[in-house]
Amino acid sequence: xxxxxxxTNAEFSNLADARRTPSNPAATGQPLTHYHSFFSELLSWNxxxxxxxxxxxxxxxxxxxxxxxxxxxxxxxTWITLGCTVLAEVAGKAVLGNGLATQxxxxxxxxxxxxxxxxxxxxxxxxxxxxxIEAQRIxxxxxxxxxxxAAIGAFISYYLIKIVPAWGLALIGTTVLFFAPLVxxxxxxxxxxxLKQSSDIVNSQTEQIKQVASKHTSQATEITKQYMGDYTQxxxxxxxxxxxxxxxxxxxxxxxxxxxxxxxxxxxxxxxxETGVKQPVAI
Numbered sequence: 001x002x003x004x005x006x007x008t009n010a011e012f013s014n015l016a017d018a019r020r021t022p023s024n025p026a027a028t029g030q031p032l033t034h035y036h037s038f039f040s041e042l043l044s045w046n047x048x049x050x051x052x053x054x055x056x057x058x059x060x061x062x063x064x065x066x067x068x069x070x071x072x073x074x075x076x077x078t079w080i081t082l083g084c085t086v087l088a089e090v091a092g093k094a095v096l097g098n099g100l101a102t103q104x105x106x107x108x109x110x111x112x113x114x115x116x117x118x119x120x121x122x123x124x125x126x127x128x129x130x131x132x133i134e135a136q137r138i139x140x141x142x143x144x145x146x147x148x149x150a151a152i153g154a155f156i157s158y159y160l161i162k163i164v165p166a167w168g169l170a171l172i173g174t175t176v177l178f179f180a181p182l183v184x185x186x187x188x189x190x191x192x193x194x195l196k197q198s199s200d201i202v203n204s205q206t207e208q209i210k211q212v213a214s215k216h217t218s219q220a221t222e223i224t225k226q227y228m229g230d231y232t233q234x235x236x237x238x239x240x241x242x243x244x245x246x247x248x249x250x251x252x253x254x255x256x257x258x259x260x261x262x263x264x265x266x267x268x269x270x271x272x273x274e275t276g277v278k279q280p281v282a283i
Contacts, residue, residue, distance in 0.1 A: 011047035027142045035130040055178045066167040
C-alpha cells in the first residue's frame with residue numbers, strides 16, 4: 001500500500017513538473033501556455049495513476065452535478081453551521097457568562113496573501129488563454145487531424161443532443177478525450193499503418209480525378225477553340241462580302257450607245273426653207 005501511494009505521489013509530482021511553457025510556439029509565433037504541456041502530459045497516460053484519478057474525478061463531478069442538488073445542500077450546510085454557532089454563543093453567555101463561539105474565535109482572522117492571490121490569478125489567466133488559443137488553433141486548422149476530430153465530434157454531438165442529455169454528452173466527451181490518446185498510443189503502429197494506407201488511397205484517387213479533369217478540360221478547350229475559329233472565319237467572310245457589295249457603284253457607266261445619233265443636215269438652210277424666206281436677188 002505504501003509503495004503504491006509513493007508511486008502515485010511521484011506521478012502527481014511529475015505531472016506538476018510538466019507545467020512548463022512548451023518550446024514550440026504556435027503557428028503565429030506566439031508562445032503557448034504551461035497548461036499545454038500539463039494537459040498533454042495528463043492525456044498521454046505517461047503517468048497512468050494520475051491520469052486515471054483525474055478521469056475518475058471528472059466523472060464523479062459529472063454524476064454529482066447530475067444527481068445532487070449542490071446549491072441546496074450548500075444553503076443547508078450554511079444555515080446549520082450558522083445556527084450552531086449562534087446557539088453556542090447564546091448558550092455559553094447564558095450559562096457560563098462567556099460565549100463558546102467567542103472562545104473558539106481565532107486571535108487573527110485568516111486572510112489570503114497577495115502572493116497567493118497573484119499566483120491564482122496568473123493560473124486562471126493561463127488556463128483561460130489555453131482554451132482561447134486552442135479554440136483558434138482548431139478553427140484555423142493549425143493541426144488538421146485535431147480540427148477534423150473536432151468537426152466529427154461536433155457533427156455527432158449535433159445528432160446526439162436530441163436523445164442524450166447534457167450530462168451524458170459531457171460523460172461521453174470526457175471518456176473520448178481521455179481514452180482516445182490511450183488507444184492510439186497502445187496501437188500506434190497498427191493505426192499508423194492503416195492511416196498511411198488510407199492516405200495513399202485518397203492520394204491515388206485524387207490524382208486520377210485530377211488527370212480525368214485535366215483531360216476533359218483540354219478537350220473542352222480544343223472544341224471551344226475550334227468553334228471559335230469557325231465562327232470567326234464565318235464572321236470575317238460575311239464582313240468581306242458586305243464590304244465588297246457596298247464598294248460597287250450604284251449606277252451603270254455611261255456609254256455612247258445610250259445617246260441618239262446627232263443630225264447630219266444643214267440646220268440654217270432647213271430653217272429658211274421652212275419659213276419661206278427668199279434669198280435677195282442680185283441687181
